[in-house]
Amino acid sequence: MNEPKDQKLASRNMPGMNRPDRFAEVQHAEHLGATLKRIFAYFARERAMVIGMLAVVIFGTLCSVYAPSLQSRAIDTIAGVRTGNLLGIVLLMLGVYLLHSLCQLLQGVVSARLSQRVVKHMREELFAKLVDLPVRYLDTHSHGDVVSRMTNDIENLSTTVSQSLPSLFSGVLTIIGTVAIMLWYCWQLALLSYATVLLTLLATKFLSGRVRKFSRKRQQLLGQLNGTVEEMVSGYRTVVAYNRQAQTTEDFCQTADSLTKVGIKTDIFSGVMGPVMNCIGNIGFVIIAAFGGYFSIHGLISVGVISAFIVYAKQFSRPINELAQVYGQLQTAIAGAERVFTVLDEADEDKAGEALQDNEQKTVTFQNVNFSYEPGHPVIRDFSLTVPSGKKVALVGATGSGKTTIVNLLMRFYDIESGTIRINGQDISQVSRDDLRKNMAIVLQDTVLFSDTLRQNMKYGNEAATDEEITAAMKMSRCDDLPRRLPQGWESVLVNSGENISQGQRQLLAIARAFVADPKILILDEATSNVDTRTEKAIQDAMQRVMQDRTSIVIAHRLSTIRDSDIIVVMDHGQIVESGNHDQLLAQRGKYYELYQTQYAGFAT
Amino acid sequence: MMWKYIRRYLPYAILAAAFMVGEVSMDLIQPGIMSQIVDDGVLGLNTGGTGNLDLIWRLGLQMICLVLFGGLCGSLNNVFVHMSGQNIGNDMRKDCFRKIMTFSFPQIDRFGTGSLVTRMTNDITQVQNFISQFVRGMIRTTVLTFGSIYCMFRLSRVFGYVVLCVFPLIILVMAVCMKKSSSLFTKLQTQLDTVNSIMQEDVAGIRVIKACVRELYEKLRFGKANNELIQTQLRVLIIFAFMNPIVNALMYLAVAAILLVGNITVRAGGATPGNVMAAITYTTQLLNGLLMLVMLFQNITRGIASWKRVRVLLDSTPELADGEQAGETALRGSVEFQDVSFAYPDGQTVLEHIDLKLEPGETLALMGETGCGKTSLVSLIPRFYDVTGGAVLVDGVNVKEYRQTALRDKIAVALQKSELFSASVAENIAWGDPEAGEAAIRAAATVAQADSFIAQMPEGYQTLVAERGMSLSGGQKQRVSIARAVVKNAEILIFDDSTSALDLKTEADLYAALREANPHSTKIIVAQRIASARQADRIAVLENGHIIACGPHEELLASCPTYQAIYQSQMGEEDDHHE
Structure with missing residues (x-):
């Protein structure tokens, strides 16, 4: 029964501005397939937008895969290991990069529109449903819970689908693209760079277990703390009447202190992810610089390729980083969608029937x-x-x-x-x-x-x-x-x-x-x-x-x-x-x- | 003000900052080393075109060490950041709570319960995040930004100039976006509140909606509010959809410029190909730093807004000044109102020229219409509010001269809206007297007619009162809160309409038991029902902020028209024939 309270707190967040944290508790849907199908149906209504967005994503990804190779050619030209018209290459590179930016922009605009349209429809639909449901439904369900579905679950679903999905999609494409092109340039160096992926996965796995354990505890303490504040402030008259200020403060401070202890632990474990990722990224950088140099001396690759690899390595570690996160988010969003659909599936109050006979008498x-x-x-x-x-x-x-x-x-x-x-x-x-x-x-x-x-x-x-x-x-x-x-x-x-x-x-x-x-x-x-x-x-x-x-x-x-x-x-x-x-x-x-x-x-x- | 809190954890913050500088420095050194690998190791620019494998390995090893050191610095920074941020937040939270506990009721009313709760919870969390992010993010971005620019200048002046040209443009784009969105955020918040309140009231008022067949109207009302919210939200999202790509494009422009300028410089011998590569890496680092700044900026604006709200709370001073009187008085249980007038801070006058004296052990009932000032009158005795004119004397001493705790120790109050807390029933009752043993608690509960239903609960007196008493009925809550007042064994007992949910039989039993258990206490009973009031020694009738009559039941019935009217409204006419 703690859930509604937590959700009430969560509902204070601004919609669209929710930034689910990396280690947030993942919820699972019960009927994944059926729920997915219905989510699809919502987005299928906006078919033109979805298709447009996917096209933009594909094109943008192609640009982002192609541009670094142009950059590599430019470097080679500067280093003198390749001849060519530098100005032409640079202009082409700039053009491709700018197209990539344009695609990003379009994707952002389209996904914003898409998500807001879906939120609007779903929310209206759910609200209409709540009003049309028999009174029994609201009598037997926690109001906080119902309101949270209207806000959090819907918001979550649409942001995830419209914003994480493109990044998932482009992420997968980028990974495939960069992996392929890296292998094509120099498979040895490519394989060495992939080592960082393993490190990333290991680190995430190691840390996330710990974080989840502490954050669950923290959530519970936070609920307790907020509960105390709410209770003592709204019951202030009684607190004062019975001179309980000191005792109440002491109790509060105790909870606050234990919350802080757990909070520090949670934050240390979840916050260390940043530096660790940074470190892993840098290790990749070193691998490319050192082994790239080695391969280059042996004539396997040119200097420009090293430069390209640095860009590619960044390009493909980012989506891998995101994938783990997006996956959890997606699952939570789908679980939320399932809850929304459960409400939508409830039977409406039956409005059919004959008219009441018009009669001044009403016995x-x-x-x-x-x-x-x-x-x-x-x-x-x-x-x-x-x-x-x-x-x-x-x-x-x-x-x-x-x-x-x-x-x-x-x-x-x-x-x-x-x-x-x-x-x-x-x-x-x-x-x-x-x-x-x-x-x-x-x-x-x-x-x-x-x-x-x-x-x-x-x-x-x-x-x-x-x-x-x-x-x-x-x-x-x-x-x-x-x-x-x-x-x-x-x-x-x-x-x-x-x-x-x-x-x-x-x-x-x-x-x-x-x-x-x-x-x-x-x-x-x-x-x-x-x-x-x-x-x-x-x-x-x-x-x-x-x-x-x-x-x-x-x-x-x-x-x-x-x-x-x-x-x-x-x-x-x-x-x-x-x-x-x-x-x-x-x-x-x-x-x-x-x-x-x-x-x-x-x-x- | 903020400094006061930071100062306590300054060592943590300084350590955090130092480690951050360490981490960023490592990030900044690497491209330089890489440039060396390319130039000296691969291209062999200084050795006449032959590569140097040994150098590559040596530099590679050096880089790995730096990277690991950087990672270590980063992790330690993370540890100290959170140790400072969380502790500072915790101190603030505790101070806020302590502060609230010294507030007077007008202060609480001014803030509003909801606002106080948000300040304590949401706002302090925002401030805490703000501190952590400031220590981590701000230092990181600043060092990274200026470090990158510096390193580029070191590589070659022209690279530095290129970046310096693009840098202000990027900042400009970000500033415009931030400015445009910040005004929208406020709007967004109000619209969100509207949508939420419609949802909440409709969920709560579904019966009325259905009874009035207003389903369609509500759907339209919600649709309109929702639409406005969505429009604003969309505008915010689109502004941010523009920002990143434009900033990216500017950076690509810089990369292109570096390549072209770099080519000329390399030809002129002013730079090496490795330098060009390093310059590009620095540019990307710079960009990442700036993009992080935007995210930080959002959190910082939110953090500052929250801090302002928290600060108002921390800055406020308790309004009620404590007196010297420690509570020893010759009289025990006398209450006197001397020409008392009272108005709420919003100027609404409630009481005017009240003169009333209660002898120790007397029972007084207060009657009158809703909103006539009965609750305000009794609130003046424990100094929940201060009079605006005249004086209230308890045991012959002005209430303002008492230490507040001493004054309130003399008084036990049971309120109309009984406030219970999430603890066991026994603990709730023991609020009245922390020393009270099981027997005392039981005895008090028996007086309050609560013993029988408490004993029937699954865990008896140890049953937890959930969610401010949601698990109990209104009458049960009132009886527990009366037990709490009874166990306090105070000189003055105030029942502020605290038996309104009891049926008259239970109420009558309760008052009888109370007379027996606390014969010496002075009792003030605010009541709506004649039946609750008529046993009192005297009944005071309030109307429009004045006491229009005061005397025993029979006397008032004979002389006071208002009292007669109340009596009749409750009795009906035919009872008059009995009289």
Whole structure:
């Protein structure tokens, strides 16, 4: 379960600027073949660009293989071991080099466009998928995880494919090209130069094992450290109230110190790779200089060839260096792609169905409804209830008694297992979800506002609403002074999901939003729990008017919220224990009476 | 400021720099030796055209030694670089944390929790990388660049001039690219934040989206934000796509020029073919150095930006001055507000002219609408905030005269949003009193009505509270945090709406147990429900920052219209008939 936290940290990186480090943990895809095929499909859509890019890469590589041989000829001409028109050779060489640069440029531009197009498409597709998925998916998956797929995995995939792939491709071509031409010039010297490749591979293998071991430890400590900071800063009030600053600091310093120790070890092992590679490169250089000189004296090669070899040796050690790295990156990217595809493969919420019959009356009937989130753990059992049109029904009961589940079922966020839910006799499982939901409005305990303007937020449930309608709704929910209090009035953007207004205000806004939606059926799920009782009372009075001819279902913790309901339903373990109006239930002296007594114990003196 | 941290690890940094110079010097010497191999060994320029095999082997061996020495220097440089960088980062991180722990609440509010966390984590890591890269990269590039130019001048003046001509051009290209991209980076960050926040809020608010059938709207909203981000990102990538090839092209131009100029010089006897080859190698080295500079530059700009943010944190001074009073007072448990006014730093006035006195052992309930200043009022007692007018006296002494720890030792607070920490339940409770034994913890939990559910958990009191209490329900968290306050056995107990998630039965039991367990403590209870408040000795009703009434339940019910209104909103009309 540590993973989401780490990924959250990673998501702070800038997209496109991720520079996966050489020894980063490599992840593996489970179904490599199938995943690859789908990745191909994405890039196949941009066929022209992909083909263009590959052509440019091939041409560029040819240039880079050809140019050093011209350089070698020029040196030979200068040394006098070969005659020819030096100016001509140099100009040709320059031309080839410049073409190579041009190819690099084109490749860069094309791969940037390609990667960004693929990111854009994939991200839009995944976002659309998330919105279209049944609520169950987001209820059962960590949100941090989902967001990380949207950012990291997609970003990773496209950067790797569009940037590492060309370098892989040109790398392989360059290796083949240079190896061939080196062998052609002087196979003895070529073979000697290849010795450095072996050294590179050995060094990488030796170091990477060690680095991985330490970096895993480091990652874990880092998570711990960041966790401590987050916890102590957000819980600062408590830290101060209990005078725990010194103790907390000491704990923090301990973690910080052990992180530093592990960090130094990791960095030493991973950082030493640079100097070691440099050293190996230089050894190659020496081999070429010394043995090249030796061969040259024996007349096997000319001086110019030594110069060419130096360039070639550089040219072919670079891609070999990169290959190991790119290979790991590719695997991680493919594993990420697989995760993205898993989400994309989830079935959408089924939007099909008939329209809800247009009728001013909205009678809601539950008939022998059974439901469970997990098989074998029934949450709603044989639930039957009729909510007459225009009446207010309250659901009461302990946490976990299934009140909120009833809302989930009525909104068709989840589908029932058996039984039926009807509106005016029409089975809602036959009604399209969109049409069903358009007839209802819900206000939830966790208020959701969007980082959009105040007006857009208010119009969320009813796009056609006029400013007058919105003001009227806000007046009813007692928050009509808000546009005046916010700096930009109606156009103020509610930052960070509405954190620039208080929790209570947010709830009032959410209620106003539901009023604006002007629904046939209104559902309030603990909607006023963060509002003090007087304000709640005022809202209720207003609601009485609004809800006069509407069916409403109210879930509340405070009995004062629901006592004037037409029907109060007491639930326990997914079943209805009693129902009736307040006075009837009190008279019954059952569960409701008990609840009432505890809430108002000692009041009725 | 930075120097303060570097100074402590200066020896490491100096050693690192010295080894780096060693490594680069070896890189610089090699082409010279190679030139000798070509000229004297192969071409035999000084021996009349006959090659010298012995010389080649000797020079080759010499080169290998230099290379290995260079590698050793490089590795040691790497060791010392990280020892200095990581240690400096660690010191900074610890200092930052210590600093935060001295902050007042207005300071914390000003920074914002999120910003403090990023500064502590991300920013310091950036600074740390910046130091490491600076020590390693900057020295390497500088020595390599100037060393290469110097060596070329030594080979032949003309080679030096060629490089000097190209060098400024390359720098210019890089500077233009950096400048163009840097403004885009800021834009990129804001756009990225927008995309992320849309994602997060939509994932969290999926029910509302679906209930309002706004799926399409959200897709369009996301599409727009995503598109803007992608556009900017593309522009950045394209700028960098131009940079490398152009710099490369300039270098190839220099190589061509060296070949042509070299030919003339060789003919004139001013240089040898080996020199020409060496000059070309130096040019490539120079280029590599410069390209590395670009990468460094990016990290450095990021590092400096981070450093600025960290520095603000390190530079800030604790706002609350400690007093002298060590806590010994004759009175135990008295609280007095004398004409107290309070406004938040943003100017929002919350409390005006509050006068209120609590005797030791008294229980006071505070009631009022959301946002009327109840929490602010109790926050003044442990000096979470300082009054803007008047004075708060605890045990007859102004809170500003206490040492902060002494003052807070007298007070136990349970908050509405209970903050628990990733430790076992027992450890969380023991925050109230580190000396508390198992029995004391259990007793406190029993008072808080928490013992029964804690005992039912798989590992009882040793159960770990995961992720700030995500594993517990709201009511459970509140009860653990109340237990923590109870175990502290303080003179003054403050319950800031800390029983809001409990049902009334549990709440009533809790208060009864509390009265029995801590009869001498002064208790201040912020409450929304009349049922929680009515047992108090006195109830203070706050409205618009003023105390409009204060007295026992019956008295308020008879005389205070606001209280009556609250009562009615909770009771409903028919109960009035009972009265």
